[in-house]
Amino acid sequence: MSERENDLALVVKVQAGEKAAFDLLVVKYQHKIANLVSRFVNDHSEVQDVTQEAFIKAYRGLKNFRGDSAFYTWLYRIAINTAKNHLASKSRRITDGTDAAEAEQYASASALHDIADPQREMMTDQIAEVVKMTIEALPDELKTAITLRELQGMSYEEIADVMECPIGTVRSRIFRARDAIDQKLRPLVDETGKED
Secondary structure, three states: OOHHHHHHHHHHHHHOOOHHHHHHHHHHHHHHHHHHHHOOOOOHHHHHHHHHHHHHHHHHHHHHOOOOOOHHHHHHHHHHHHHHHHHHHOOOOOOOOOHHHHHHHHHHOHHHHHHOOHHHHHHHHHHHHHHHHHHHHOOHHHHHHHHHHHHOOOOHHHHHHHHOOOHHHHHHHHHHHHHHHHHHHHHHHHHHHHHO
């Protein structure tokens, strides 16, 4: 049985009144949803609150879930909308929150860190900061698309389900987001090339 079929079987159980089946879905997806929410909300305690609110909304809306899309793409859509609504109600600017992803990247590259020289480390930090600031400045639809693709590892089809748009639109948004990042990185990379 595929993962999608397993999820659908659990959804059917929840719809039939087995509340414990929803607990299994929460356990399965809570870390992914919290990670997704953290891309929009910086404060850890708020991330937990928004994640919980997303699961509550999903539970309440589960009676209307028909299985047209995978459960997790439906859940991701709810989480993104919940995060955006949370920030709108707080009159905050949505931020990327890539600090956790950057920390994971640096932790997994600890062997490279040992042999890196200070100039290279500074350049890596500058590049990461430019990427983060560029993503933060993107319009919501571009930011969401690039976050789901590059940080969540979702396929174009999954992103299209989450964002409720055609795959061609997803490809265009990701291309435009990558192009914006490239435009901001080009002067930094060109400057580095001149120093060598």
